[in-house]
Amino acid sequence: MKTVEIIGYKRANLGKKEAKRLRAEAMVPAVLYGGDEQIHFYAPMILFRPLVFTSEAHFVNINIEGDEYQAILQDVSFHPVSEIILHADFLELHKGKNIKMEIPVHLEGTAPGVTKGGTLIHKRRTLLVKALPKNMPEHITLDISALDFGKSIKVESVSVENCEILDTPQASIAVVEIPRALRGKATDDEEETEGEERAEAEGAEAPEEGGEAES
Numbered sequence: 001m002k003t004v005e006i007i008g009y010k011r012a013n014l015g016k017k018e019a020k021r022l023r024a025e026a027m028v029p030a031v032l033y034g035g036d037e038q039i040h041f042y043a044p045m046i047l048f049r050p051l052v053f054t055s056e057a058h059f060v061n062i063n064i065e066g067d068e069y070q071a072i073l074q075d076v077s078f079h080p081v082s083e084i085i086l087h088a089d090f091l092e093l094h095k096g097k098n099i100k101m102e103i104p105v106h107l108e109g110t111a112p113g114v115t116k117g118g119t120l121i122h123k124r125r126t127l128l129v130k131a132l133p134k135n136m137p138e139h140i141t142l143d144i145s146a147l148d149f150g151k152s153i154k155v156e157s158v159s160v161e162n163c164e165i166l167d168t169p170q171a172s173i174a175v176v177e178i179p180r181a182l183r184g185k186a187t188d189d190e191e192e193t194e195g196e197e198r199a200e201a202e203g204a205e206a207p208e209e210g211g212e213a214e215s
Contacts, residue, residue, distance in 0.1 A: 001059050001138050004051040008043035008064045019087070028085045032062060032069060034092035039064060048085055052076060055104050056138045060090060070133075072101055093133050100166065101136055102126040105173060109145035113176030118149050124173045127158065128166040135162040147176045 008030065011018070019029045022042050032039040041064050051058055051073055062069045075089040093099060104126050114120050127140060140160060142153055152175035155167045 001057060001133075001136055003059045003061050004047075006043050006047050006051070006060055006062045008041035008062060010065055011040040011042055014040060023084065023086065028088055030088040030090060032064075032071060032090045032092055034071070034094070035069070039069075045085055048076075048088065052085065055106070057101055057103050057136065058138075059093070059133065062090060072099060096132070098130055098132055099136070100128060100130050103129045103137055104139045106139050106141045107144050107174055108141055109143045111144045111147035111176050113148045113151065113178075116149065117179050118176040119179065120144065120147070121175050121177055122173075123175065124155075124167065124171065127155065127173070129160065129163050130166055131160075131163040137163070142173065144174055147174065149176055149178045151176055 011022075011029065022029050026045045027042045028045050028048060029042050030040075032041065041062075043062075051060060058073075060071045060073060062071055069090075070093040071090040072093065073088060074091040077086045077088075078084065079086055091099065105122075105124060107120075107122060111118070111120055129136065129140075137160060140158065142158065144153065147153070152172040154169065155165055155171045155173060156169035158165055158173070
């Protein structure tokens with residue numbers, strides 16, 4: 001997995017007023033936990049771009065005034081209107097200790113149901129994965145070339161070597177929905193077929209005229 005470099009500086013003062021001042025200077029207030037003590041720091045917002053605006057998972061090397069820490073981005077909050085980063089939480093990594101990360105899901109291939117006019121719905125864009133840092137993937141790739149109308153890929157069918165998927169097994173990751181127009185046609189076709197089969201069955205069971213044996 002790739003690593004993003006973050007250079008930070010310890011925060012002398014905490015509180016909303018100080019955090020607002022930092023954001024006005026294009027800095028992100030942040031905290032690093034998971035070690036002996038929490039470390040409050042701030043870092044230039046521009047350094048977060050390759051970490052936040054990406055379709056891959058990353059490790060983070062945080063340099064805080066010369067002290068380096070290996071970490072992952074655990075949580076990030078955005079302003080609801082301007083979408084600037086308001087705050088970031090990092091979890092320090094420790095060798096030999098499992099971590100949990102939201103890993104992006106990439107879909108590849110062409111779904112037959114989409115070719116026929118269906119709509120591919122990507123329901124889960126990340127999966128929660130538990131693994132040692134060395135085994136954590138950047139992303140999970142799933143093949144959708146077998147998805148026809150109404151078919152889906154569920155969490156239970158996903159397997160990643162040396163990793164545990166923590167999402168609900170029955171949850172759908174991707175599904176091909178039938179368009180409304182085709183959905184009605186499919187129903188009509190099914191009813192017509194069922195009607196023909198029923199008529200054939202009734203015809204086979206009905207006795208022929210004059211078919212009774214003479215006594």
